Amino acid sequence: MLSYFADPSRTLYLLLGAIVIVLGLIALRRQKRSDLINLGIGALVLLVVFLIDRTTDSPREAVGEVVTDMARAAEKSDYDAVFQHMSESFDYKGKDKKAARQAAEMSKSYFPEGIRIWGVSRERFKEIDASTAEQEFDAQFVSGPQTRHRCVGVFKKEGDAWKLKTFRLYSVVGNTDQEVTPPGL
Numbered sequence: 001m002l003s004y005f006a007d008p009s010r011t012l013y014l015l016l017g018a019i020v021i022v023l024g025l026i027a028l029r030r031q032k033r034s035d036l037i038n039l040g041i042g043a044l045v046l047l048v049v050f051l052i053d054r055t056t057d058s059p060r061e062a063v064g065e066v067v068t069d070m071a072r073a074a075e076k077s078d079y080d081a082v083f084q085h086m087s088e089s090f091d092y093k094g095k096d097k098k099a100a101r102q103a104a105e106m107s108k109s110y111f112p113e114g115i116r117i118w119g120v121s122r123e124r125f126k127e128i129d130a131s132t133a134e135q136e137f138d139a140q141f142v143s144g145p146q147t148r149h150r151c152v153g154v155f156k157k158e159g160d161a162w163k164l165k166t167f168r169l170y171s172v173v174g175n176t177d178q179e180v181t182p183p184g185l
Contacts, residue, residue: 005048005049005052005053005056006052006053006056006057006058006061007053007058007061007122008049008051008053010121012033012049013046013149016023016042016045016046016049017046019042019044019046020039020042020043023035023038023039023042024039026039027039028040035117057155059127059133059162060122060125060127060133060135061075061113062162063125063133063135063153063155063162064120064125064135064163066085066155066161066162066163067117067120067135067137067153068120069081069085070085070088070117070164071099071115071116071117071118071120074114074115074116074117075113075114075115075116075117075134075142076114077108077112077113077114078103079104079105079108082099082104083100083101083104085163086100086163086164087156087158087163087164089165090163090164090165090166091166092166092167093181094182107141110141111141111142111147112143113139113141113143114140114141114142115139115141115142115144116140116141116142117137117138117139117151118137119136119137119138120135120137124136124137129155130157131157132154132155132156132157132165133154133155133162134152134153134154134155135153135155136151136152136153137150137151137153138150138151138172139151139169148168148172149169149171149172149180149182150167150169150170150171150172150176151167151168151169152167152168152169152170153166153167154166154167154168169181169182
């Protein structure tokens with residue numbers, strides 16, 4: 001339940017804001033103590049939701065920060081920083097973190113400009129359970145528009161940090177529901 005208030009939607013803010021405005025108008029018009037108390041309660045609820053939102057990271061926000069950090073590092077071909085956000089038990093189709101690291105190093109010679117990642121959004125996030133989540137985003141090598149894929153990253157919470165456990169890639173053209181494997185992986 002706290003997670004819901006840690007990452008409230010705009011709709012919740014609009015609903016609470018509308019309630020406070022209506023209660024304020026009622027209190028202004030009737031000028032009764034009970035109406036003023038109702039306004040205070042509404043404003044307090046709005047304030048509490050706002051404070052929880054600002055002080056607590058939801059799983060979606062935490063995973064989004066990890067993907068953003070990985071995106072910044074990948075665009076600079078800083079694979080050391082990218083792999084800091086990958087689980088030690090990372091597995092992609094039988095390849096572990098070490099094999100993925102070797103493939104990333106090999107890709108530098110073909111795509112030295114790195115990888116561009118974008119499209120991380122609330123709508124593309126799915127919480128599986130308290131310690132597992134999926135975040136969908138788009139990715140492609142900077143100098144290779146033909147390499148664009150829709151990526152679904154599977155993240156596990158390890159201690160206090162969310163780490164990339166594995167991912168699935170899908171083409172953005174043709175059969176977009178069929179998983180693809182990039183060359184070298």
